Amino acid sequence: MVCIQRSLRHALPHVLAVVWVSAAPCLAQHFLPDDPLTRVPEVAAVGDARVQSINSIYDFAHNSIDYKRPAPSKALAVNTLGEVPDSSWFTNRDISRMSLEALKKGGRVQGGPEPPYTVVAAKTEGVSAGFRLRDARGLLYFVKVDPETNPEMATAADVMGALFLYAAGFNVPENYILLGREQDFHLSDKARVTTRTGKERRMTAAQLRTIFDEIPREPDGRIRAMASLALSPKLAGPFRYSGVRSDDPNDLVAHEDRRDLRGLAVLFAWLNHTDAKGENSMDSVVGKGENARFLHSLLDFGDCFGSDSDIPKDPRHGQEYILPVTRAQLQRIPTLGFAADNWEKVHYPRAMKAVGDFTAVGFDSLTWKPNYPNPAFLAMTPLDAYWGAKRVMAFTNEDIRAIIEEGQFHDPESVDYITRVLELRRDAIGRAWFGQVLPLEQFRIADEHLAFDNLAVQHGFAQPGRYKFTWFLWNNDAQREEDFATSEGSALPYTLTSVSVGSYIGCRIVGEHDDGRSVTVYFHNEGDNWKLVGISRTTAEGIS
Amino acid sequence: MRIKFVRHSALLLIAGVTLSVCAFAQDGGGDGGGGAVSRADSIEAAEVEKSKHLSPLEPPPGEEKFDHIQTDILDRIFNPYGFGLKFGGIPTGGGFSLGPRYARPDMLGGYLDSSTFAVGSTHQWFGGQTSLDFHNLLNGHLELRTDGGYLDAASVYYFGEGPDSSKKAMTDFGREFTTAHFAALGHFWDQKLTLGYEAGGLFAHIVPGNRGGLPTAEQVFTEANTPGLVQQSNFVTGTTIVQMDFRREGFSNPRGLLLEADDSQFFDESGHNSNFHLLQSQATYYVPLTNGMRSFVFRLRNVSAFAENHQTVPFYLQPTLGGPDDLRGFDRYRYYGNGVSVASTEYRWSISQTLEMAIFGDGGNVYTRPGLIGFRDLHGDGGVGFRIKNKQATVMRLDVGFSAEGVHVWFVFNDLFGMLYRTF
Numbered sequence: 029m030v031c032i033q034r035s036l037r038h039a040l041p042h043v044l045a046v047v048w049v050s051a052a053p054c055l056a057q058h059f060l061p062d063d064p065l066t067r068v069p070e071v072a073a074v075g076d077a078r079v080q081s082i083n084s085i086y087d088f089a090h091n092s093i094d095y096k097r098p099a100p101s102k103a104l105a106v107n108t109l110g111e112v113p114d115s116s117w118f119t120n121r122d123i124s125r126m127s128l129e130a131l132k133k134g135g136r137v138q139g140g141p142e143p144p145y146t147v148v149a150a151k152t153e154g155v156s157a158g159f160r161l162r163d164a165r166g167l168l169y170f171v172k173v174d175p176e177t178n179p180e181m182a183t184a185a186d187v188m189g190a191l192f193l194y195a196a197g198f199n200v201p202e203n204y205i206l207l208g209r210e211q212d213f214h215l216s217d218k219a220r221v222t223t224r225t226g227k228e229r230r231m232t233a234a235q236l237r238t239i240f241d242e243i244p245r246e247p248d249g250r251i252r253a254m255a256s257l258a259l260s261p262k263l264a265g266p267f268r269y270s271g272v273r274s275d276d277p278n279d280l281v282a283h284e285d286r287r288d289l290r291g292l293a294v295l296f297a298w299l300n301h302t303d304a305k306g307e308n309s310m311d312s313v314v315g316k317g318e319n320a321r322f323l324h325s326l327l328d329f330g331d332c333f334g335s336d337s338d339i340p341k342d343p344r345h346g347q348e349y350i351l352p353v354t355r356a357q358l359q360r361i362p363t364l365g366f367a368a369d370n371w372e373k374v375h376y377p378r379a380m381k382a383v384g385d386f387t388a389v390g391f392d393s394l395t396w397k398p399n400y401p402n403p404a405f406l407a408m409t410p411l412d413a414y415w416g417a418k419r420v421m422a423f424t425n426e427d428i429r430a431i432i433e434e435g436q437f438h439d440p441e442s443v444d445y446i447t448r449v450l451e452l453r454r455d456a457i458g459r460a461w462f463g464q465v466l467p468l469e470q471f472r473i474a475d476e477h478l479a480f481d482n483l484a485v486q487h488g489f490a491q492p493g494r495y496k497f498t499w500f501l502w503n504n505d506a507q508r509e510e511d512f513a514t515s516e517g518s519a520l521p522y523t524l525t526s527v528s529v530g531s532y533i534g535c536r537i538v539g540e541h542d543d544g545r546s547v548t549v550y551f552h553n554e555g556d557n558w559k560l561v562g563i564s565r566t567t568a569e570g571i572s
Numbered sequence: 573m574r575i576k577f578v579r580h581s582a583l584l585l586i587a588g589v590t591l592s593v594c595a596f597a598q599d600g601g602g603d604g605g606g607g608a609v610s611r612a613d614s615i616e617a618a619e620v621e622k623s624k625h626l627s628p629l630e631p632p633p634g635e636e637k638f639d640h641i642q643t644d645i646l647d648r649i650f651n652p653y654g655f656g657l658k659f660g661g662i663p664t665g666g667g668f669s670l671g672p673r674y675a676r677p678d679m680l681g682g683y684l685d686s687s688t689f690a691v692g693s694t695h696q697w698f699g700g701q702t703s704l705d706f707h708n709l710l711n712g713h714l715e716l717r718t719d720g721g722y723l724d725a726a727s728v729y730y731f732g733e734g735p736d737s738s739k740k741a742m743t744d745f746g747r748e749f750t751t752a753h754f755a756a757l758g759h760f761w762d763q764k765l766t767l768g769y770e771a772g773g774l775f776a777h778i779v780p781g782n783r784g785g786l787p788t789a790e791q792v793f794t795e796a797n798t799p800g801l802v803q804q805s806n807f808v809t810g811t812t813i814v815q816m817d818f819r820r821e822g823f824s825n826p827r828g829l830l831l832e833a834d835d836s837q838f839f840d841e842s843g844h845n846s847n848f849h850l851l852q853s854q855a856t857y858y859v860p861l862t863n864g865m866r867s868f869v870f871r872l873r874n875v876s877a878f879a880e881n882h883q884t885v886p887f888y889l890q891p892t893l894g895g896p897d898d899l900r901g902f903d904r905y906r907y908y909g910n911g912v913s914v915a916s917t918e919y920r921w922s923i924s925q926t927l928e929m930a931i932f933g934d935g936g937n938v939y940t941r942p943g944l945i946g947f948r949d950l951h952g953d954g955g956v957g958f959r960i961k962n963k964q965a966t967v968m969r970l971d972v973g974f975s976a977e978g979v980h981v982w983f984v985f986n987d988l989f990g991m992l993y994r995t996f
Contacts, residue, residue, distance in 0.1 A: 062610040069616045072623035080629050086638040107611075177821075234681050274630065277623030280615070342823045343863040344925055352924035361929060365866050365921025372862045 058507050059532060059550065063561050064107040068115040072277030074320040077313050080265030080273070082306045088400050092351040095401045100409045100571045103287035108550075108562040110287075110411065116278065117324045118197045118288040123422035126195060128430040134194040140204035141169050141255050143212035150221040150231055150239060159239060161213070161255075169255040171206065172330060175338045179244035180382035180442070182330040182337050183254035184435030188446075189299055189329025191431045196295055196419045197288070199325040201310075202257040205436045207250045210240060247438075259325060260312035267324050268306045270403035276311075276322045284403040287412050292326075293405035294416030294461065297396035298453050300386060302345045303331040304398035304405065333446060334376070334384025341385040347371045349400050382435075382442045388452035393417075393460045410464035410567045417461035418469075420454050421487060428454070459489045465565050466545040468537060473551055473558040476525055478518040478535055480549075494540040499524055502532035502550055509534065529555045534562075544568045653677060658689040660985055662723060664896050665904045666697035683708055696782060699723040715757040715768075723749045727783040729905045732793060733887065734940050735949035737907060739977055744781030745789040745801075747888050749774060749996060757813065768813040774838075774996050776804045778888055800886025805842040811835065811994070823864040824922045825964050830856040832992045838889070846886050848879040851942075856989045869918045871989050873898070876942035877910045885910055889996060891938070893951070896982035899934050901953025901975025909938030913945050916988070920959075930957040932971070932988075951975070 105112060112118050123131075141163035148168075150159040158172040174182050183205060190200040219231035243251050269289060272279045283289055296304050308328040313320050330337040336345065347369070352358055360367075371390030377383050393413075398405060408416075429447045437443050467483040478497065484490035499521045500509040513521035524533045536548045550562030566572040631639065649657045658673035671691030679686060683706055690700035703719035727744040731737040753772030760767070778801065780788035795802040813834045819826040833853040840846040854873040861867065875891035887908060893899050894906025898914045914936030922928050935952040953975035960967045966987040973980045 060609065060611045060614075062612055065611045065615075069612045070619065071616045072619040075623075075626060078629045081631075083631070083635050083639050083642065085642065086635045090632075090634060232681060238682070271632070274627045277626060278619045280618055280622065339821065342925065343865065344823070344922070348924055350925045352927050357924050360921065360923050364919075364931070365929075368862050368865065372865045374863065376863070 059108060059504055059552065059561050064109045064111070065113045066107070066120075068105070068113050068278070070116055070278040070321055073318045074276065074313050074322055077262065077264045077275055077311075077320075077322070079263065080267070080311065082266055082268065084305075084307055087305060087307070088350075091401045091403065092349060092353055095349070095353045095406075097406050098284075100569075101285065101407065102572075103290055103409065103412050103415075104281040104285040106287045109560070110415065110563050110565065112197075112286075112288045112291075112415065116322055117199070117286065119199075121195055121197050123195050123419070123427065126427075128426060131191065131195055131427055131430050132434050134191040134202075135200060136202040136204065138165075138167060138202060138257055140206055141167065141208075143208060145208060145213045146216045147213055147231070147236055148216045148219050150219070150235060159236070162216075168258040169204075169206075170258065171253045171255050173239075173243045173251075173253045176242060176244055178335070178340060178381045178384060180252065180435070180437055181335045181340070181384045183252060184382065184437060185332040185335040185384075186254040186256070186328070186330045188431055188435045189301060189332035191434055192299055192423070193295065193326055193329070195423070195427075195431070198292070198295075199323055200329075201259055201325065201327060203329070204255045204257075205434075206253045206255040207246060207436075208253070209250055213240075213251075254330070256327075259310055260314050260323065262313040264311040264313055264322065266306045266309045266327075267311050269405075273311065273322070278321065284407045286404065287415055289404040290408040290412035291416030291419070293396075293398075293402070293408050294393060294413050294420060294457060296398065296405075297346070297391075297393045298420045298450065298457055299329075299332045300334070300341065300346050300453075301329060301332045302336075302341075302397075302399050303328065304402050305400070333449075334386030336384070340376075340378075343372060343374060343376075343385065345399070346396050347390070349397055351400065353401075377445055380439065380442050380445060382437050382439060383445055386446060386449055388449045388456065391453050391456055393453075393457040409571050410461065410569070411565055411571065413461045414465045414467065414565075417457050418483070421458045421462075421483065423450075423454060425451055455487070455489075458483070458487050462487070462489055464545075464567050466537065466539055466547045468547050471549045471560050471563070473520060476520040478520065478537075478549070480537075496538050496540070496542070498536040498538075500534050500536075501527060502534045504532050527553055529553050532561070533558075544570060658691050661689055661691045661701070662693055662697050662699040663725065664982075664984055665695070665728065666693040666699075666725060667695035669693035669697065669699070671700075680706075696726045697724060698726075712763065713759055715759065716755070717757070718752075718754045720752040721750070723747075725749075727781040727786075728888075729903060730789045730793070730798075730887065730908065731906060733798070733890070733908045735907060735909065735938050735951075739903070739906070741792065742903070743787050743789040743792045744783045745888070746779035746781050748777040748779065750777075751775075751996060753809075753994075755811075755813075764817050766813065766815040766817070770809075770811040770813065770994075772809045772811070774807040774809055776800075776806070776886070776888060778804050798887045799884035800844075800846065800888055803842075803844045804888075805840045805844045805846045805886065807846075808839040808841055809996070810837045810839075815991070819858065822858070822860055822867075822964055824925075824928055824961060825858050825860065825864065825867040825869065825920060827858050827860045827864065827867075829858075830854075830991075832856075834992060834994075836994075836996075840883075845883045846879075847883045848877055848885045848889075850889065850891070851876045851878065852992050854992050858989075865922045867918075867920045869916075869920065869989055871914075871916045873912075873914050874945065875912045878942050879910070893936050893938050896971060896984045897986075897988060899936050899951060899953055899975070900932070900955055900971050900973030900982060901934070901980055902951065902973070902977055903980070906977070907938040907951070909940050910942040911939035911945075913937060918957075918988070925963070926961055928959040928961050928966075930959065930971075931955070932957060932973075934973070 107113050114120055142165060145161040145163055147159050147161050161169055161171055174180060187203045187205055190203040194200045215233055215236050220228045221231040221235055222228050246252055270284045271282055310325050310327050312323050314323045315321055334341050348357055374387050374389045376385040376387060428450045432443050432446050462484040468480045469483055470481045472479050485492050497515050497518055499513045501511040503510050511523060531553045532550055534548055534550045536546055538546045545568050546566045548564045551558040552561045652675055655674050658671050660669055662669050669691040671689055673689035675687040677685040685705040688702040692698045701719055701721035705717040707715045725747040728747050730743050730745055731741050751772060751774050753770050755768055755770035757766055757768035790801055793801055811834050816831040819828040819830050836850040838848050852875045856871045859868040877885040877890055879885050890908045891912035892905045892908050893912050894902035895904035916934045918930045918932040920928050920930040933954045935950055937949045953973045955971055955973040957969055957971040959969045968985045971982045
């Protein structure tokens, strides 16, 4: 009986996902009137939301020891274009249309803490020291600091990482660089500190003094820290990168199947955000009563770029898992380590303490790894990665620099260096993942010709090429292609120019080398125009 | 509750499948009219359906069990704060040891650590210690610590003094040390330089060893050739400590040089003419390669016992050679002498952040006269090791040493190239 119950419990997300599968693009598309969906409805109100906790030791051990890459499976929570609709997880933000000011601002609305600051608690969890404060307006901020050895490194990473991920579409807290004078900090009478024994007790001025003593200072004596505005007052704990929340009515798709979470691996690879564990996320409840909904946010970016929060990044970060679970790691046992990988020999800019250990040398976005296996990242297919790579490639050099400047580095060389490394890593990502699919976008039919852009060509990763087009009438009822017409050109075949309003047509595009990569696009005849309603892709390995 | 869950799951299963089928069946062929169901409608229906059958959060079954194990067992055993279990705490050779422990690292606003434990081992060694450590005083420049301890090492090997002692002459003895120490340490120059003085007392008691099948030391040796075998002393001790730590943090291992020396003066309070100095000096140098993913580590150590005129060094306080911390291809305490030198070299290569391997070589010799350094009577070994790492710290290591005296396997919970430590 227990087994049956457990089976059913495990089956639940998959059952619910069936609904989403019907909403997801298949190779044989079936279009509904509101396709492509741009926003997930999320109509059901959250009831009694409990706080989820993740056992960090178990999460690490289980995911490491039980490490295996699953068979490729279609991503869910996508629309018929293969894009991720807006939801409580993700918001489509068109980076190309965001001004530099908007990129620098990100989702930051309230502004940084305003003095005087009242320290209400000190946190002992986490790697780096930190505390909580309320500012003059009563807003609560979580404050983290830099290691003494690397001023600016972790605080800048936390701010910049949040801004990049916000622009890419994810929910993040409002992170600010806090430059405050020590006399503006006051200890609340009710301030509590969690001791190493796990007990809470009244925080003393001496303890605050100890924390301040370890904080690197600005040349003018001010304290530099990172202040993260608390999310909604109703926190529900972190989300997991697998399964669904059983108490969230709108959480229908197993998280490891969500394209936004799978494709997040590419963004994390770009930013070198290796601490990609469920614990570094937070579900919160926004709205009240019938309007109460979960909001799923990413947290804690202090280990992005060259920072590992309390120390510079270990060269193994991003290259290997912490536990020796891969064949490449185990092969080092008999070789005595004499065959060093390229990434092991990388030269880091150690003179720039604020940068930490960050480089594009040895970076391979196809093999990049977080600290330990993440179920959603393991399930990532080239199509998920392509989605993520498009987000990365949307950042221009100017965009990157604008966000890096928000790290408020004293040394302009640090800005230059991180910007340059991110440019190189971005291009490595585009080159790698745009090569896995036919990276065609912006499909439109104009003057009875199909037009599109090749992202690989656009970014200079490939030369313009020729394509083969196979046009067809799409029978949406039978989900069948009919009346094929192959052409060397992009012109709409004569037989399809006169289809009735409401009909669907499609076109399969393959490159001149026909290496298995293809894109099939579907249009709906809306009388005065052709509406793009579906895109399906296949990779060279036949993954669709 | 569970039956209800099954019923709900079953209903949901049917509803979900039905809904997904309906999504196709009702579709009007893309004409956007008639009875067509929209994509949003089908998702909304699923959300509403799930909202009727919400269940409380449950961690995955394995995690739930682990949570219980961690809370009820592991946290209580390994909890470094408060009551818990102490693993180890006696010198190597005592077997697996275990006992109760009470630790408080958070007293006086975090400036005072205290720890008390008592352990017994599978080889019937017993030990206990209580300690107080005031640290970070005077803005991190001053540390005061005091401890008192008792150790009953039931069977310590003794082969006789000097480099020519025969392995066949293996005997054992029991060694009871009761100690009390008080130390004041100054940390200067950004914590790179430590100077300190430690005053203490040692009550020694030597008894026959308890290992069956071996003759005991007093059956083979005499007080004449093994001072202290019959007449034990009580000592007042004073130790001067100097450490210069030029190491910097690394990834698998630190980098840089560590120089240490301490000189302990033993004042024999029992009138048995055992006043002497014990001088320990050690240099350890870490050379990282390929961003610290490989390292060469070199260590030179000399321990010399200088007896004053007409005085002797009791054999149970003589420097020794052999065992997991120096000559790994030899038995523990294989060689005794008033002068001991050992050089060790390791080449370490990282397998992962948590696993490191090493090939090593050790060479060392003992002299009956202290202060001699040379290659005469050199004993050497080589071997291979596995290390479980937590960043640059070694949590445990498995070393297999090969020498002319056989193969020795060591499974220990310390770093071979750790700091010098007090042996009494």
